[in-house]
Amino acid sequence: MRHLVWFRTDLRVADNPALYEAAADDAEVEAVYVDCPGQWQEHGKSAMQRDFLSRNLQALNEQLAGLGIPLTVLTADTFSETPDLLVRWLEGRHFDALYANREIGIDERRRDKELQRRLSIPCRVYNGDCVLDHGSLTTRSGDMYKVFTPFSKTWLAKLRAGGYRLLPVPAAQAEALSSEPLSLSGERVSSDDWPAGEADAAQRLSQFCQRSLREYGERRDYPAQDGTSSLSPYLALGVLSPNQCLSAMESELGQLPFSRGEPGFVWLNELIWREFYRHLLVAFPRLSMDRAFRPETEALQWSRDDEGFRAWCEGHTGYPIVDAAMRCLNQTGWMHNRLRMIVASFLTKDLHIDWRRGERYFMSRLIDGELAANNGGWQWAAGTGADAAPYFRVFNPTTQGERFDAEGDFLRCWLPELAEVPARVIHSPHDWLDNHSPGHGYAKPIVDHGRARLHAIAMFDALKDRE
Numbered sequence: 001m002r003h004l005v006w007f008r009t010d011l012r013v014a015d016n017p018a019l020y021e022a023a024a025d026d027a028e029v030e031a032v033y034v035d036c037p038g039q040w041q042e043h044g045k046s047a048m049q050r051d052f053l054s055r056n057l058q059a060l061n062e063q064l065a066g067l068g069i070p071l072t073v074l075t076a077d078t079f080s081e082t083p084d085l086l087v088r089w090l091e092g093r094h095f096d097a098l099y100a101n102r103e104i105g106i107d108e109r110r111r112d113k114e115l116q117r118r119l120s121i122p123c124r125v126y127n128g129d130c131v132l133d134h135g136s137l138t139t140r141s142g143d144m145y146k147v148f149t150p151f152s153k154t155w156l157a158k159l160r161a162g163g164y165r166l167l168p169v170p171a172a173q174a175e176a177l178s179s180e181p182l183s184l185s186g187e188r189v190s191s192d193d194w195p196a197g198e199a200d201a202a203q204r205l206s207q208f209c210q211r212s213l214r215e216y217g218e219r220r221d222y223p224a225q226d227g228t229s230s231l232s233p234y235l236a237l238g239v240l241s242p243n244q245c246l247s248a249m250e251s252e253l254g255q256l257p258f259s260r261g262e263p264g265f266v267w268l269n270e271l272i273w274r275e276f277y278r279h280l281l282v283a284f285p286r287l288s289m290d291r292a293f294r295p296e297t298e299a300l301q302w303s304r305d306d307e308g309f310r311a312w313c314e315g316h317t318g319y320p321i322v323d324a325a326m327r328c329l330n331q332t333g334w335m336h337n338r339l340r341m342i343v344a345s346f347l348t349k350d351l352h353i354d355w356r357r358g359e360r361y362f363m364s365r366l367i368d369g370e371l372a373a374n375n376g377g378w379q380w381a382a383g384t385g386a387d388a389a390p391y392f393r394v395f396n397p398t399t400q401g402e403r404f405d406a407e408g409d410f411l412r413c414w415l416p417e418l419a420e421v422p423a424r425v426i427h428s429p430h431d432w433l434d435n436h437s438p439g440h441g442y443a444k445p446i447v448d449h450g451r452a453r454l455h456a457i458a459m460f461d462a463l464k465d466r467e
C-alpha cells in the first residue's frame with residue numbers, strides 16, 4: 001500500500017494521527033505540503049508567522065527525511081486552486097489513499113470538500129488539533145455549547161472517562177534520506193527569537209511544566225513575569241499538539257488536574273478555552289466570515305475614527321499599558337494574554353472601533369495568529385461573542401496597569417519616554433512628565449476613559465431599545 005500524507009497546520013511527526021494511521025500496516029508513506037502565498041495574504045496573516053512556518057516546514061522536512069519519508073512542497077496561489085493542483089499532481093503517482101488532519105476554517109473546509117469530490121482515492125481525515133474532536137461535545141439537545149462553563153465541565157468529564165490518545169512517531173520506513181533546504185517565498189519578517197521544530201517545542205513545554213505549571217494560576221496575569229508557557233506559536237502551526245501538553249502536565253503532576261484548586265488546573269482550563277473556540281468555529285461557520293457570534297450586535301454603531309485606530313496600532317494612545325502592549329506586539333509579534341484583553345477592550349470600548357479592525361491588525365502582526373482564538377478573544381472583549389465579557393464591565397486601562405504591572409517594569413521595557421517616571425505615577429504619568437521632563441513627547445490620553453465607558457454602555461443599551 002502507498003499512502004500520501006498531506007501536511008497542513010500539523011507540522012510534526014509525533015502525535016500526528018494522519019501520519020500515524022498512514023504509516024500503519026507497513027504502508028509506504030510520502031508527504032506533501034501545499035503552500036498558498038495568495039491565501040496567506042487574503043487571510044491577512046503576518047510575515048513573521050510566515051517565516052516561522054517556513055522554518056518549521058524545514059524542520060519537519062528533516063524529521064521526515066530521518067524516517068525515510070520524502071516531502072514534496074507544491075505551490076498553489078490560493079485554496080481554490082489547490083484541489084486542481086493536487087488532482088493533477090496525483091495523476092500517475094499511484095497512491096492508495098490520502099491522509100490529512102482536519103482544518104477548521106470555512107475556506108479550508110470548502111477546499112477539502114472540493115478535493116474529496118474530485119479525488120478518485122479515499123481521503124481519510126483525522127482530528128489532530130483538539131484533545132476532544134469537534135462536534136463530540138453537545139448539550140442534551142444535541143447543540144454546541146454557547147457558554148464556556150458547561151462546555152468545560154462536559155469536556156473534563158469526557159476526558160476523565162475516556163482519557164486521551166497520544167500517538168508515537170511512526171517507525172522509520174527506510175534509510176534516512178538527505179533533505180534539501182526548504183524556504184517559502186513571499187514577505188517574511190525574522191522569527192529567529194523562536195526556535196523552530198518539534199524538539200524545541202517539546203523542550204519549551206517540559207521546561208514550562210517543571211518551572212511554572214504549579215504557580216501558573218498566581219503568575220499568569222503579570223506581563224513582566226515569565227509566568228505563561230509561550231507555546232502559542234507552536235500550537236498555532238501544529239508543531240505541538242494539545243495531547244502533548246496534557247501528557248507533559250500529567251508527567252509533571254503525576255495525574256491530570258480535573259478540579260478547580262488542583263495544581264495545574266488553571267493552565268488546563270486555558271487549553272479548554274482553546275478547544276471551546278475551535279469547537280465554536282466548526283459549529284458556527286459565520287465566525288469564519290467576519291460575522292458576530294451574537295447577530296443582534298451587528299447593529300452596534302462603531303466609530304470610524306481612523307486617527308484613533310492609528311494611535312492604537314502604533315502605541316500612542318497616552319494610556320501606558322495599552323501603548324507598551326502595542327509596541328511589544330509590533331516589535332516581537334507576541335503579546336501577553338492580559339494585555340491582549342486590555343488593548344482589545346480599549347479599542348472597542350474606549351475608542352468604540354469595530355472589533356474586526358482589531359482582529360485583522362492582530363492577525364497581521366502575531367506570530368501565533370490563529371483564527372479561532374483570535375476571533376474568540378476579540379469577540380469576547382467586544383461583547384459580541386459566545387460567553388463574552390458583560391457589556392457593562394469595561395476594563396479601566398489605568399487600574400489594569402496598576403494592578404498587573406504595579407512597578408511599571410513591563411512599561412519601562414517598551415516606553416522609553418517613561419524611563420524616569422516613578423512607579424507610583426507611571427500609569428498616569430502626564431503631570432509628572434510635564435513637571436519634570438518638558439518636551440517628553442509622550443502622547444496625552446486620546447480619550448477620557450470615564451466618558452468613553454459610558455458611551456460604550458449606551459451603544460449596547462441602544463441595542464435593547466431596538467428589540
Ligand code: FAD
Pocket residue numbers: 220228229230231232233235236270271273274275277335336337338340341344362366368369370371373374375376377378381
Ligand atoms: P498560556 O497561558 O501558557 O496557555 C497555553 C495555551 O492555551 C496557549 O498557548 C493557547 O494555545 C491556549 N490559550 C491560552 N489562553 C487562551 C484563550 N484565552 N483563548 C484560546 N486559547 C488560549 N491565542 C492564539 O493562540 N492566537 C491568537 O491569534 C490569539 N488572539 C487573541 C486575541 C485576543 C483579543 C485575546 C484576548 C486572546 C487571544 N489569544 C490568542 C489567546 C491568548 O492570549 C494566547 O493564546 C496566549 O496569550 C498565548 O500565550 P501562552 O502560549 O503563554 O499561553
